[in-house]
Amino acid sequence: MSEGLLDSFWNSLQRTEARLEAEASEAAQGVYRTIYGYKGRVIRLRAALADSGPIARQTVARKLEGISLDAVWDILFTTVRDMALYYGGSVVLGTAVGAGLGSLAGGVGAIPGAVVGAEAGSLLGEWVLIFLGLKMLAEGLVDTIPQALRLYVEGFRIAWGPVEQDRPDAPYSADYYHSEDMAAHRFADGHVLMIIAILIALVAYLLRGKSEEALMQAVRKSERLGTKFADWLAENKGKLLEDERLQPKIRARAAGEKEPEANQAARSPSPQQRAATKAPAGKVAASTVTKSVGKNTVTWTLDANGNPISASGTLKQAFSGAARSSAEVQAQADAAAAGVAGDQGGHLVGHRFVLDQGSQNMFPQEGNFNMSAFKTLENDYARYTAKGYQVDFVHTLGDFDPVTGRPGSLSVQYEVTDANGNLVDTFADKFLNQPGQTYTRRAF
Structure with a gap:
């Protein structure tokens, strides 16, 4: 997401906040300002996303000890941060953030947020791959992506506060005390899952014997990852392929097969x-x-x-x-x-x-x-x-x-x-x- 498009997205959120503030009751505004001190939705959201970076970095470093992501951390974090902002905002606010969301995500288009079950894993995984500019990757993402994106929605909802269908009279999320910290941790949990899933997907592609040259070329052309990440991937390929933590897991069920209902085994x-x-x-x-x-x-x-x-x-x-x-x-x-x-x-x-x-x-x-x-x-x-x-x-x-x-x-x-x-x-x-x-x- 270019800086211009990102600014446009934030401006759209700011306009949405201004509209909600104008529509709020005087009592709702007074409660928030008196008890909690005024802080707008966009300010909280920006702070939560910024704070999620160090939290996620520390967790990823612990989970992938021995693999240094320092050289490419800014690339990975910027990618998943934008993903959290775009997906979370689209699902929580819907059309409230404007009609140009597809272009803001590099042409991804509509968010498949309404689908459920195994279909959700496939569609959301495909959405993320297009977002990354790596349509060739498939394995390693389907199971994890829905969980990561769900955390992004939770983080956005906590930081942003109630929307019209929740509480039309409270634009300042007075019921979310410490919302920045809570949201930052939700975002961070999503970042950890997403970053590790991306690495697993890259490893899975290489393990299947596919063309390494084609993968590197796609990564270099990716607007999100680019040449610097491709160079890091080439340098660390051996270490990544040998790390058991990054080995793709075999899916237990075929795509589209429904999980048994809990009460069938009750x-x-x-x-x-x-x-x-x-x-x-x-x-x-x-x-x-x-x-x-x-x-x-x-x-x-x-x-x-x-x-x-x-x-x-x-x-x-x-x-x-x-x-x-x-x-x-x-x-x-x-x-x-x-x-x-x-x-x-x-x-x-x-x-x-x-x-x-x-x-x-x-x-x-x-x-x-x-x-x-x-x-x-x-x-x-x-x-x-x-x-x-x-x-x-x-x-x-x-x-x-x-x-x-x-x-x-x-x-x-x-x-x-x-x-x-x-x-x-x-x-x-x-x-x-x-x-x-x-x-x-x-x-x-």
Whole structure:
């Protein structure tokens, strides 16, 4: 995006803000200025995008340790920043930012923001490739792009605040305190996914034996990347091809094939089902580990790196208030660091039931989900066992990001029985690994 076109985009946003301000009620303006101090939408958005750069750079450096992007960081960041601005603004504001958006994105045209499912992955991936000027790349983008662009929309919405359909009387987003910082982290998470996905797509192209000369020529001609990035790619090609973190993942489902509905598998787990727990699509089960702690027995299914894929077992007691070792605390920190901003080191099976189990029981879990819905579910487990009931459960991680490995969902199935084997309760649901998840208390 040239500086002139970028300025035109910002000017369009400024005009949209001015219109919203003119239409706002006097009361809404007064609340914001009195409580929060005046700061316009465009100012917040500019600040959030600027602040997202250092956050993303630090995260990418950690995730791709050993591969220096210093020489091309400005190129990559400018590219994904413009992508976040254009896509986020188009989806959140729609036609409010003007009719010339296609030209601002180098002729990309309409945003396929309304499509869903597998089709969304293909269309959004194609949109990004055209944005980059690299139509030849295909593999390595389809799974990750929708998630990255979704983060861009969240970041834009947080920084920009309510639009007409949300709150027509509040143009200053008074309900988004600290919105700049929140938005910056959402943008940064999207940048990390997008940058790593671009590198994976480049590696995938080279691994398929395609013409390296054709790729380099396309990169040099790319308005976004250009000659400097092509030179960096040629210099670092060997290192990129050998790095396991950049190897393209094989898609678990064919394009267009729908993912099974969560409630299709929402059946109470039998002991046979628990014993036959398999890895979800996209993950390969490498080993299982079974541990007994007090009256509880749990089996973890792990991938080749020792990360949990699922856990199943029987719970009969809880060890409330049990201390955690320094090794357990460190394992939690490591799990959180493997995720995105806002993640915590979550226990796949509550610590109060299995005590210290280290990394085999940890995954990057969104903090709000961990401390609200999932904690309430664990509290139910504890209440049931306190009544002398038995809880048989299966917890399965799924929707793994092909770049980071972060699980996007957690499916839960459990059944509660009394001492005579009579069914007391049964539950099954699929939670997304993001804020806003709900679970209503069932044990009293």
